[in-house]
Amino acid sequence: MSAIACAQGAGPKPAAIDKADTLWVVVASVLVLLMTPALALFYGGMVRRKNVLSTMVHSFVMMGMVSVVWIVLTYSLSFGKTSNGLIGGLEFLFGNGISMKDAYPYTTPLGTVPAGAFMLFQMMFAIITPALISGAIAERMKFSGYMLFTTMWVVVIYAPVACWVWNPGGWLSQRGALDFAGGTVVHLASGASALAACIALGRRKALEHHDPILPNNLTTTLLGAGLLWVGWIGFNAGSALAINDIALSAFVATHVAAASGMLGWLICEKLHFGKPTALGAASGLVAGLVGITPAAGYVTPMAAILIGLVVGSLCCFAVGIKLKLKFDDSLDVVGVHGVGGATGAILTGCLATAVINPSVSDSLKSNNGRLGLVVTQLLAVLVVGVFSFVGSFVLMKLTQAITGVRVSESEEQAGLDLSLHGESGYNL
Amino acid sequence: MSAIACAQGAGPKPAAIDKADTLWVVVASVLVLLMTPALALFYGGMVRRKNVLSTMVHSFVMMGMVSVVWIVLTYSLSFGKTSNGLIGGLEFLFGNGISMKDAYPYTTPLGTVPAGAFMLFQMMFAIITPALISGAIAERMKFSGYMLFTTMWVVVIYAPVACWVWNPGGWLSQRGALDFAGGTVVHLASGASALAACIALGRRKALEHHDPILPNNLTTTLLGAGLLWVGWIGFNAGSALAINDIALSAFVATHVAAASGMLGWLICEKLHFGKPTALGAASGLVAGLVGITPAAGYVTPMAAILIGLVVGSLCCFAVGIKLKLKFDDSLDVVGVHGVGGATGAILTGCLATAVINPSVSDSLKSNNGRLGLVVTQLLAVLVVGVFSFVGSFVLMKLTQAITGVRVSESEEQAGLDLSLHGESGYNL
């Protein structure tokens, strides 16, 4: 069941636009907008000095490209009227028919915020999702290839998945799958795509030479993590699409899951590796936020703390998988967003409660109880994961054929900042 | 026509304070407040290492000085009752008579937000405008001279221009000139003043020696650009002074123009110079935002994309003018805010539509149609540009006579951070 639907389940059937609800969605959109620069910082600080700008630009340029593509095309593909539950219609192409006064038309009952605000809020999600993937291909991908791949990706992968899960007519939405704010659409989809992309791209040369790859500036990464936390409140609590009890529950859940995610990761590091790290604190809070994303408006504060702890500790170990399986996911998109998103989605099935959100009882009913709901969640995870992985792999191959995907070895050694952009991050 | 007036044009005549509208103006004020530290980062990253603090302080100290001067004096000069349309009265001196409960009294019909909130929102604009100028005089101006110049500037240049364009009784406002959120008052005024200031100040010594002047930290500049984008949503959409369809349209337009401004600049760089740069992405998004500022609440999303593309590509070339004309606009205030602000103001005349904002039809009527409106816009550009340029030049000469404007050659060589402030940005 989509976030739109849950917002409706929350109170008496609304009929008219509510200014406070609208304002909340506007403010939440601004908060989610902040997340992409925040991600640029989070990622940018972790790469080597010579690649800091190219990595940050990967996020920034999504703010440019996706915003335009979204309003021109993919909003309609995601949220246009869908007959088959697979892809939306074309009625909103070029921003046509998106009202700034009336609600998004395809939910019953109608929401309380104008369609324009809803479109903006969703746009911010569409921007950050491909930016998340960029962490996996950092330090070695061609810029032209990156642009081509991500442009195709938002049309071919993101739009359908958003339609399935969040369009009121989408097939997963119809099946009563719960994803409050994007555990599958945003995190799992980007995580699975990241895996495909980094496999298709191959490992960084420095790994073969056993050169240490150390973060150029962890203060930047910490700042990014802090801003991500702040923005994520808008991401999750804004997904209530109203300023109501569900938004508040989502805020509380999001916040405490980030907190316990940080603690979970730090404790594991301390116990297992001996020292709690600053990067561990940053990574853990992000993992907690990823884990709570599908669950935010459905669970109690204590359940949220549990989700944070579980996902935070799990991801602390999951980032090690790549060392064994030899894929080069530069900044651990798979280990954090893939694993965290999937785990969160499944835990949502286990812990969602009608005490927090009445719509959960509908979902439980339509799935014949808790077990059925968990199975549906598993199905959503599987379908979205496989679709994103396979689709992204194909898109990478296509990109390779058209623009190429990988920089030359000497460009990689000189650093992408100088070789692709003619700049250097620091002249200190 | 001022932003205040347009907000009124947007719906049924409001009579009472609306809490949601008030909250939006408060939130938008906070967002605009964020823009000045963001500007400090944007500018600070671009200068040489030895001047990073002095450059950042130029912005920060405006938060100190202008805030006090605004409430003591210039709010009244800008928004006090004006009989001649040139300058406001003195009834609001020392913050007197600014109600926290009732609306700003001089618009018909009354707005829906308390005068105190309106005063705060406008204060944030008054802070950032002189801070914008500081980019042109970076790396060589005396701190005492800078303080004196900017203090006089906000009284002698900013207050009158704000009165002309935004005071309901201002003469440009009365003529039906359109400036939604400050294309002329903020960007053109600062751009033209920047030109005067950097001519009066002279070129940096390093330019004569052909020393490379490279940005000390572009990650800082990118962060600044990201935060500027976020804050600008408040700047533009907040200028609706209500949370309504016009605010939403302004949000959409602002966002997509920033996006297409970035794309425009990057494409020009790629085609013309060979490599798209990170600084180009940052500069392009700012150019797009500058361009859309006067237009934000008046144009369709597609028109906004067009404005962004045009202004983004234009500014990419405009920043090169200084190399030919030999003025030393350190951080391209003229090329981005001057050129972008003027272009945006004229494009507003061409593209503003009553479909988005009913008040446009009044403006079209009072100007006898589209051509008349464009001429009025041109007139506003010309008057504000010439007034700001000439006035700022005179103020610089005055400053020179009183405190001096330029540091000594050895101070310039040692860097302003150490010689003026006794500090060093980095001790890494």
Place this chain on the structure above:
Amino acid sequence: MSAIACAQGAGPKPAAIDKADTLWVVVASVLVLLMTPALALFYGGMVRRKNVLSTMVHSFVMMGMVSVVWIVLTYSLSFGKTSNGLIGGLEFLFGNGISMKDAYPYTTPLGTVPAGAFMLFQMMFAIITPALISGAIAERMKFSGYMLFTTMWVVVIYAPVACWVWNPGGWLSQRGALDFAGGTVVHLASGASALAACIALGRRKALEHHDPILPNNLTTTLLGAGLLWVGWIGFNAGSALAINDIALSAFVATHVAAASGMLGWLICEKLHFGKPTALGAASGLVAGLVGITPAAGYVTPMAAILIGLVVGSLCCFAVGIKLKLKFDDSLDVVGVHGVGGATGAILTGCLATAVINPSVSDSLKSNNGRLGLVVTQLLAVLVVGVFSFVGSFVLMKLTQAITGVRVSESEEQAGLDLSLHGESGYNL
């Protein structure tokens, strides 16, 4: 009188939840949330390069630890029903009974925001307060000791003080002491505790060797200061717990006090030390914000400017005390938050006016006039100061006995980043 109570004094007795008020408290909570990462930057930039991460983690980890402890235990201790006025009951343990729909139950009349929003807002205060203390013990404290000390601190010091001052049944609240947004609870408590903690911990070795201790990155500190200013608007204006005239007055007062605090500090530096510094601008704005915190919703704009000037200049000299008294308050928590908080609390007693906030007349009445009010304010300062100092000293000794408080000399020399966390802030 607590912030809760004043919010009520502000208008007609409210009875039902108001969505705009709720949204304001939610937004303000997000703004206050931002302050802890901002503090991490503010502090992080000031230490030596080798301790930048350990210092930033001190703030970040409070977001993890306090959030969980707050919802599990300390919210109840602070805001549960109190019979003795000293400590709250246990009815809200584990987040139980905190309604997302109805107001916090113990104020008369009821507030207009759900208890859940109030709990979130207060949580953010509880996070940043112990983080403030960390500035005093930077560059030499054990991480395990820090975790133990702060965990005990929020339970044993923060919860009671918050109960006394802000719980409607708290004994200081009952006496009509004025503290709008936390001058005593947040700033004085952290300042006095900081003094105790740094005395208990001892001085940094580098001071004995006369090694210069220079800030590693003042651009980070400036960014932190800018974000603190932004967040502080939520801190103070949000403390009105409604979007009304008092919130607006608090916004204006907060903003202009930050501005004049900056100017006050810079002027003193210029006059006394010869050069105004960037760090002075940052420190002065923070001092202004500290000073206005207890006064924000009670004073006129001109009084706020005065408070900023007084506290800004005072703190500029107060940070020198440590050099004479030989305690090692690394980042001047005592000189800024202790001195600034106490001064602000007393000035609140002098300058609070019923013109801005009707509840001031109740306070004046119950204290038999202005002098009585000032005495009550002094009493609050004294009691909170002494309690925090003594309590914190005992907790430090306890911590020393359990985990130890101080790193070894060689760890201190190598830097805490590498020795405690196995990381290095910059690999440039």
Place this chain on the structure above:
Amino acid sequence: MTKIEAIIRLQRLEDVQDALHALDISGMTVTEVKGMGRSKGITHTYRGSQYTLSLTPRYKLEIVVHDHEVEPVIAAILEVARTGEVGDGKIFTYPLGDAIRIRTGERGDTALS
């Protein structure tokens, strides 16, 4: 004893370290330097302007060795640090007066081993 000073490309450092270990040379001091030579420098783009920095980053290695180790070390560096393109760098050797190990005060050849 002789000091061998080698100016090499950044990316060759690890390989040289390995080669030295193979020769059982365990002491070396590395400095980040900027070299002017025949290689053309690095072009930076800054808002359309292009600056070519004539100085390119290099590592300077200083290795003090016993005289009989000089030739093997030079040979090893030549082998691993060469790419064959302009800018590979230089090796210089200098006679030494004395060497002292600070920890023990040992002097001369024994200070190195």
Place this chain on the structure above:
Amino acid sequence: MTKIEAIIRLQRLEDVQDALHALDISGMTVTEVKGMGRSKGITHTYRGSQYTLSLTPRYKLEIVVHDHEVEPVIAAILEVARTGEVGDGKIFTYPLGDAIRIRTGERGDTALS
């Protein structure tokens, strides 16, 4: 062959580079160093406290030249690096054992040209 080592003020680097080019000297290695000497150091202000750092930033230039180039290079540096105020720096010269170009393996004087 001789190594000329010059410690100069930061702002004189470009001028020295130009002077060397005029003499057709194309190879040089530059290091950022901190010098202690007779100049008084730099005063930093930190919240009212003032620290004077006795070490001031300088560039160290290392230029290996043929012996007949030594005097012209010294003369050129003296001319452009001098301000006449305390802190202009020093030039030191050192005898070289050998020079090798890594790219080609050439040794001795030919390695420099």
Place this chain on the structure above:
Amino acid sequence: MTKIEAIIRLQRLEDVQDALHALDISGMTVTEVKGMGRSKGITHTYRGSQYTLSLTPRYKLEIVVHDHEVEPVIAAILEVARTGEVGDGKIFTYPLGDAIRIRTGERGDTALS
């Protein structure tokens, strides 16, 4: 004249400066370097992976002195820079060709005083 080159631990710089002042030696050039030696390197943790950097930060001091000052300076450095643990560093001495003070053009021993 002789160049004394000392590679020392970071935290010993101030002490060495004081010791030199006591000997009335006022000129020195300091470089941040990274040393490979017998000390075990620094371990960095990065999301669970551990990298040991074999290069540890050190200061390199270069002090050009009159020949009769060599032994006192070495003795002074040995005294204050020694901790007794592996990694204390090395001192090397080199013969000098010439020394010139840029400010005055003085050459030889007088350039130093």
